[in-house]
Amino acid sequence: MTGDELVEFAESIKSRDDFLKFMRFYVEDFQVNKDEWENTDLASYLFGLNGFVGSMDGYYKNKGEQVDVDHPSWKMLAEVLLAACVFEG
Amino acid sequence: MSLVDPSGWVVQETFGGFSDLAAILGLKEHQTVPYATLTPYNNYWANEGHSILAAGENTLRFGFNLLSYGVGEMFNDLGGVIDSGLGAISYVTGIEKRELYRTMEAMAPGVGSRIGRIGARANLAKSQVVIPNKRNFLSVEDFANLPKTGTIDPKSIRFSQDSINYKFSEPFENQTVDDFVKALKNGDVDPSTITPIRIVEREGKIFTLDNRRLHTYQEAGIDIPFQKLDGIPKRQQFKFSTENDGVEILIRRGKNK
Numbered sequence: 001m002t003g004d005e006l007v008e009f010a011e012s013i014k015s016r017d018d019f020l021k022f023m024r025f026y027v028e029d030f031q032v033n034k035d036e037w038e039n040t041d042l043a044s045y046l047f048g049l050n051g052f053v054g055s056m057d058g059y060y061k062n063k064g065e066q067v068d069v070d071h072p073s074w075k076m077l078a079e080v081l082l083a084a085c086v087f088e089g
Numbered sequence: 090m091s092l093v094d095p096s097g098w099v100v101q102e103t104f105g106g107f108s109d110l111a112a113i114l115g116l117k118e119h120q121t122v123p124y125a126t127l128t129p130y131n132n133y134w135a136n137e138g139h140s141i142l143a144a145g146e147n148t149l150r151f152g153f154n155l156l157s158y159g160v161g162e163m164f165n166d167l168g169g170v171i172d173s174g175l176g177a178i179s180y181v182t183g184i185e186k187r188e189l190y191r192t193m194e195a196m197a198p199g200v201g202s203r204i205g206r207i208g209a210r211a212n213l214a215k216s217q218v219v220i221p222n223k224r225n226f227l228s229v230e231d232f233a234n235l236p237k238t239g240t241i242d243p244k245s246i247r248f249s250q251d252s253i254n255y256k257f258s259e260p261f262e263n264q265t266v267d268d269f270v271k272a273l274k275n276g277d278v279d280p281s282t283i284t285p286i287r288i289v290e291r292e293g294k295i296f297t298l299d300n301r302r303l304h305t306y307q308e309a310g311i312d313i314p315f316q317k318l319d320g321i322p323k324r325q326q327f328k329f330s331t332e333n334d335g336v337e338i339l340i341r342r343g344k345n346k
Contacts, residue, residue, distance in 0.1 A: 007323035036324065047254055051341070055251045055330035062329050083327035088253050088300050 001025050003036045010078040019074040026081060037085040047089025052080060059083070227288075227295040235317055238285060243306040243313040246288055247335025249296040249328040253304065255342045266305055266340060273309035280306075285314035289321045296335050298325050304338055 001009070006022075006029050013019055034040060039048040052059070060067045067076065175189045227235075227245045235241070257264045272278040286299035286306075297303045298321075306313035331338070 004323040007326070036322070051250075051252065051254065052327060052330070054341075058251045058330035058332040059327060061332065063326075079327070082324055086324055087327060088250055 003033050007082060010082055013075040013078050016074055019078055022078045039085055045084055048087040049084035051089035052083035052087040229290055229293055232290050232295050238316050240312040241315050243303055246303055247294055247296045248300045248303060248331055248338040249298055249335060250300045250338065251330045251332055252339040252341050253301045255340050257301065269305045270308040273305060273311055280311060280314060285316040287318050288315050289318045291321060294334060298328055300338060
């Protein structure tokens with residue numbers, strides 16, 4: 001699965017089972033597409049995670065999606081994890 | 090409606106009730122308008138304890154804009170004038186400014202909170218940034234004509250993220266943005282050895298995917314190496330969290346960062 005395909009899969013998540021499938025692909029992505037991850041050490045990954053969670057309102061607004069960031073869904077959780085790979089925390 | 094000054098840094102909202110007048114005057118949303126720089130923005134003046142000076146500065150600027158550029162542009166400073174005026178009253182009377190805003194809000198619902206927001210933005214801009222020269226952001230046409238790689242004025246590129254950490258991660262672990270700016274200015278870092286920033290087009294505007302590097306080069310005032318991408322990889326879309334079209338970026342300086 002490519003990075004683009006992984007993002008598309010995350011967008012389709014509707015249940016915890018979907019999320020668990022996503023997690024398997026996510027771990028595989030780190031092994032296969034590690035060069036596409038910008039936060040590959042734990043510290044930068046956590047900063048990226050923190051940075052995105054603090055900025056996700058703007059992301060969803062720019063995307064034209066109306067979401068309640070205070071009540072995250074499984075889909076949103078997957079997207080947070082994907083963002084943590086690249087976000088400059 | 091909002092007005093953005095040519096420097097791109099100070100974003101101030103005009104009051105909703107003025108929208109019709111602004112429309113008559115031909116101002117459009119997010120239109121760039123002339124902005125008088127009579128005095129330098131200064132942390133000292135932005136301090137609450139020196140609000141009288143800030144009031145003076147804003148009133149001077151307000152009047153100058155009115156005389157020089159007409160009625161439309163004076164709105165650019167109106168919020169700042171009222172805010173710093175309240176600051177001056179607060180300073181003299183000892184009543185907290187927030188209480189003055191609450192009183193205003195009670196007397197005219199919606200007004201106090203709006204002015205407060207404008208004033209807060211103006212003060213935030215004063216305390217956090219140095220007003221740069223007029224920003225000429227890269228257009229789609231400019232972008233199309235760029236080579237695949239090269240160097241470019243960092244102030245012509247927009248930020249994709251709304252904020253970045255003050256500290257770098259690898260390979261400059263524990264270095265701060267200021268360390269890197271200093272090293273660039275001193276020549277301790279050779280710009281040609283730094284990975285070029287990636288620049289992309291999104292909805293007719295040109296953004297970087299490498300926000301911290303862009304910020305440091307902007308601060309250092311040195312042209313930045315770039316690499317032009319034809320598209321935006323899907324996982325990079327998560328960076329587009331800016332809510333001001335990438336004009337400015339917030340530097341997070343948390344104790345644990």
